[in-house]
Structures are given as C-alpha cells and as structure tokens.
Amino acid sequence: AAMRQESAGAAGSVGGQGKAVRGDWKMFALIREGKKPVQLSLKSDPQLTETLRARYESVMPGYHLNKKHWNTIVLTGQLNGQEIKALIRHSYDLVSSQN
Numbered sequence: 586a587a588m589r590q591e592s593a594g595a596a597g598s599v600g601g602q603g604k605a606v607r608g609d610w611k612m613f614a615l616i617r618e619g620k621k622p623v624q625l626s627l628k629s630d631p632q633l634t635e636t637l638r639a640r641y642e643s644v645m646p647g648y649h650l651n652k653k654h655w656n657t658i659v660l661t662g663q664l665n666g667q668e669i670k671a672l673i674r675h676s677y678d679l680v681s682s683q684n
C-alpha cells in the first residue's frame with residue numbers, strides 16, 4: 586500500500602534497519618521485513634502518535650526514529666488493513682505537504 590502513493594518510491598536500505606519508502610524525496614515509511622511479524626514505521630502528527638500508542642499494544646515509539654513524530658506498528662493483525670492504509674496515507678500526506 587505504501588508504494589501505491591502517487592510519487593512513492595523505494596529508496597533501498599536505511600542503515601540496515603529496513604527499506605525506506607519515500608514520497609517527494611522524504612521518507613514516509615520504513616519497512617522491516619526481516620523481523621517476524623513485519624514492522625512498519627510511519628510518520629504521524631504528535632497527537633495521533635500518542636493516541637495510537639495508548640490504544641494499541643502493537644503500536645510503539647518509532648524504532649530508531651524521532652519518537653515524537655514516528656510510530657512503529659508491529660503487523661500482528663491488531664490493526665486491520667484499512668486502518669494501516671489510512672495511516673500510510675496520513676504519513677505520505679504529512680511529508681508531501683512539507684514541500
């Protein structure tokens with residue numbers, strides 16, 4: 586879903602931590618596929634970041650990222666596909682609006 590955003594493109598490995606997905610040259614997603622279950626880090630506005638962490642056990646502060654603006658979601662099924670897609674879109678929109 587992350588790669589389906591308008592100007593999204595994989596940027597390759599980020600320090601061995603996973604694959605970055607960028608929109609307009611800014612990272613909006615980091616996918617760690619080497620871990621099971623897969624982990625997906627997404628940018629978020631700070632208020633939503635805290636709300637998601639309080640609501641879901643599978644959402645934690647961004648792994649090796651600015652914890653105020655990033656969450657890492659462990660894809661356990663706690664969040665459904667539509668919720669994940671909405672969060673990916675939110676992350677993409679945040680970095681796209683920074684231009």
